[in-house]
Amino acid sequence: MSNDVLSDIKRMHIMTLLESGKRIDGRGFEERRKIELMPNFVPRAEGSARLKLGDTDVLAGIKMDIGTPFPDTPDSGVMTTNAELIPMASPFFESGPPRPEAIELSRVVDRGIRESQTVDMGKLCITPGEEVWIMFIDIHTLDYDGNLFDAASLAALAALKGTTVPAAKFGKGEDYALPVEHLPIASTFVKIGDKILLDPNYEEQQVANARLTITFDENGDLRAMQKGIGGGFTSEEVKYMMEVAKRTSREVMDELF
Amino acid sequence: MSDSNSREIVVPGDLLSDSPELKAGTGAFREKGRIYAAQIGIKSIRGNYVNVVPLAGKYIPKAGDMVIGVIIDIGPSNWLTDINCPYPAPLHVNDVPWRVDFGDTARYLNIGNSILVKVLKVDETKRIQLTLKEQGLRKLTSGRIIEIPHSKVPRVIGKGGSMISMLKNYTNTRMFVGQNGRIWIDGEPENIRLAVEAITMIDREAHLLGLTEKVKEFLESKKKIES
């Protein structure tokens, strides 16, 4: 497969620019890339959204089915999240069973939605202990330019927001809108040298020595976090990122929802 | 967009000519006496050859090409280089200007290093041999490297080198345009930035008439702002 060796010269260039307060694509350190949302992109799915974050392009689709609840949550629907890093999106993604990167992405997106009780799962119960709605969130990565965590989480949320529970098709009464109660917004940062950047692109991610994803809801409460890559953050840095994430996630909410 | 009749875009399979006088040149092929396009590009008749000037496609190296490569792997007696083409290109210790002991390769060139290198040989199965043993060929340790589609390299160089001379004069930078679409620029950071902006403009507007004039205007306006 193609290599993804970053040349020393490019690495140096990114670092030198950062020293002078600039990012390689001209953004500010606390500035996200442009978000382009195409809701209901796949009309035949129960819900869907295509979302571009700069040149990162993901498609989230929601399918609903009827199944049995877990024994410990008999009156609650079931949700499962799956992200595919398909080889269409990058010369470095390969076909085959999901690698740890794809599984981490699935779980981070899942956690953001699940732990913030984005969807009222109680309203997805049909007969307690017997029949509940199973909600599948599938994320297809179409074009990869870094920061899939934020792009995939946003696409999933936008898809859920437009989802119809197909009750009529299953003979379970009338269709109804999926009860989406919260708006968890993920914000991913990387650290390069001693600089912290929001929404890293692919090249920045290649140079990064630490990564942190922070998910805030519409009340300004924390809902999920995920630290990644070898390096570490100081506690001041974590506090700083929380502050930026809280502020900027509100802007994303206002812009999209 | 005038004069487009003579610069026709063709796609694979388009009929270019059925004249028995003409021959299939680059990007074209002959079948049953007719000449067709094999690639997306611009139809161009030169002499008695019908060519297609490609608008897309990978750089394919040939002997003598000067290119910019990045070391992607190291062996005990060679380096593997990415020269932006379909095949990794090996550089053997015999083809570098240094005496390298077996297994001592990483001391001279390491993964991620960029080199200005020449394609020495390409055999029938596209096995490539590179060389650093010629004046001017070397490791690049400063400046910046940007990438444009290799099909636009001639536009950055310009007729008789007009474009690149202008770029260098106005921006006061050192520059090397690799035939694989990688361009190395060195100088003061501000000057590099200006050169990159101008090259990005060439890449974006490569199809427009009077490009040299446009780039000149751009560079002059920047100069004025500075002074």
Next chain:
Amino acid sequence: MGGHSDIVLIDKNGIRLDGRKADELRPIKIEAGVLKRADGSAYVVWGNNMVLAAVYGPREAHPRHVQNSNRAIVQAKYNMAAFSVGDRKRPGPDRRSVEISKIISEALEAVTMTELFPRATIDVYMEVLQANAGTRCAAITAASVAMADAGIPMRGLVTGCAAGKAGDKVILDLGQEEDNFGQADVPLAIVPRTGEVVLLQMDGHLTQEEFDEAFRLATEAAVNVVYPLQVEALKRKYAGSTEDIEEGITNGGLANSVINETPSEVNADEIVEELASREEKVALEDMDDGKQGGEQ
């Protein structure tokens, strides 16, 4: 095929469920160059089918044992998104998509000048985002546009289209119900330039006369309707690339490759050689300025 239902697929006026006549295609939209990272890409909306295709390559084939030392291999992968169908599809390849991938690979390989890229692979990824009968024809149609967009040398484009039989009538381009409850389906792909059929399948039940009619409908629609849309999509993407390109003849993709017949190859190369050396001279001059850098 062969499902039973009371649905009237074709009414007494010969009009189909979705209002089409027997020889009418669903609306088709084709766009070239829709993805950034891929070397070439295309998006096809064919009725309610939505298919995205991306091409990477030619690039070195891995693992090494799949390499062919004389030519490139074409590895197409057809995949359906989990949410593309009525009931969620489990992600990953199933037997159906492996089969479709294989026949599409072979169909595309038939037109690709693989001899130019020994040991390489041309990877073609087709993602079905929404499926509604006829995805393989939409997929190969998108794939061949994506290959052309990637600058892959080909002897022609490949165009897919299907015909079949439903409600006892031979019809063009089966829709979902016609596919589910009809009597036969004949998906095919053709090289419009030569008329060569490079993909052909059939399932169901047809007389030989019905097959002839279905074959005629599908090939005519492919050549007369779908193919021009492919060509137009490509030309639209590259429109504006036509000006001031004379000096652009260079050692481009094919310049040093032998794809013209033998007698002319020497001369053609000379032309390119001459043009290329002109640039080289310039490039070398540039380098002289820079050579004092003197590392090592």
